[in-house]
Amino acid sequence: MSLAEPTAEVVAQAIDWRVRLASGLAPVEELEACVRWRRLHPSHEQAWQRLAVFDGRLGGMPPPQASQALRYRDRRTVLKGLALLLGGTALAGGTSLGLHGTPWLAEQRTATGERRRLALPDGGWLQMNSGTALDLAFDSQQRRVRLLAGEIMIQTGKQGAERPFWVDTPMGRLQALGTGFTVRLGEDSVLLAVEEGAVAVRPSAGQQTAAVVHAGEQARFDRQGVFAAQPLDRDALAWREGYLVVRQWPLARLCAELGRYRSGVLRCDPTVADLLISGVFPVGETDRALAALGHSLPVRARYLTRWWVTLEPA
Incomplete structure (x- = not known):
């Protein structure tokens, strides 16, 4: 058993945190306290992430049963569910970029209210928010995501790092410079939030020189250019949890x-x-x-x- 493997006690604590935060009445301070607890030890974060996967599997249950399960009233049932997750999650995602150009025909889509995490062929991962549509292309020449609608979080992998990692949007192209970042499409602009590394932004029209947004910053851009960077709003990233x-x-x-x-x-x-x-x-x-x-x-x-x-x- 690895040092990060959560004990039954740690899993029970993680369950308690999810119950408190799922009530709809939790103050902001509760979420901040939960984040501190997760950072205390790697096993805390391990238990939290496994519960997040378990939550996602509840999406296929009928609403009454899913609602009851989400409250984690039967902790033994949850612990049994976690045991099924020890093997990890399956690889998801496509290997070729479709030419559809429309959310309705995208290779990967999430329904309204659905969130999903995909493993990427380079060892990284991508998380899709509600109402997101995208195409993927990973081959010997490139690593590319075409975001057609919605919001994603990307953590790039180290396999094939010599190939550029691109994210294409209707407003312009992003190049990941070894990083973790979030991209959200709006009606007339795109919001980029960078947590690790840096991301180069190239609007589809206007300025020719790429603007670089660094870790701890966020910036909005449209087809004509990139607006001034601002401090990263970490509250806006809580959708991933x-x-x-x-x-x-x-x-x-x-x-x-x-x-x-x-x-x-x-x-x-x-x-x-x-x-x-x-x-x-x-x-x-x-x-x-x-x-x-x-x-x-x-x-x-x-x-x-x-x-x-x-x-x-x-």
Whole structure:
């Protein structure tokens, strides 16, 4: 057994953290405390990551059973589930870049509310957020990702490092310089956030010289150029763990962000749109997140149907 192999006690602690953060009522400080716990020992992070994979497998269960399992009321069941994960995850992803150019025909897609992690042929990995579409090309000449919609996190691998690693977007091309970074497509711009190494940005039009964004920075760019780099907003990266971290957001902004993770329409009544909210919300259970808002604000979620919800005054 390796030093990083989690004990039953560590796994139980990881389960407790996920229960607390999945409640929809956790303050931001709870998430920060969880991050500190994960950094205390490699086995803590190992247990946390295995639970994240277990959460993903719950996506295929019927909603009532999945909801109950996500609360981890039966810890023995969870521990048995973790035992199945000791062998790691299977390699996923394509080996050729499709010429489709449209999200509907992409090689890899996630549905609304779905998040998925792919192993890459170079030994790295890629995580897809809700509503993401992409094509992959890994061969003797290149390592390439074409992002057509959504948001991804990439950790490049060391195998074939002599080949350039490209990420193509509708606004321009990125070149990874041995790194870990996140790319999110917007309607008229792309947000790049770099955690490790650096990334060169080449907009599709405008400036010819690539702009380099370094670790601990984020920058937005469009077809014409790259805007000034800003300090990295780590809260915005919490989606990879299944959470949305909110610090004094207008309710309308929270509504728009939660809407990325659920099918149908999620609206915010203008009379409550400017109310400020802070907290940690589970993106995998948006109904629970919406119900939790009533504990902090004088609002309620009114369901016309399951696919048409309005946040309005309580």
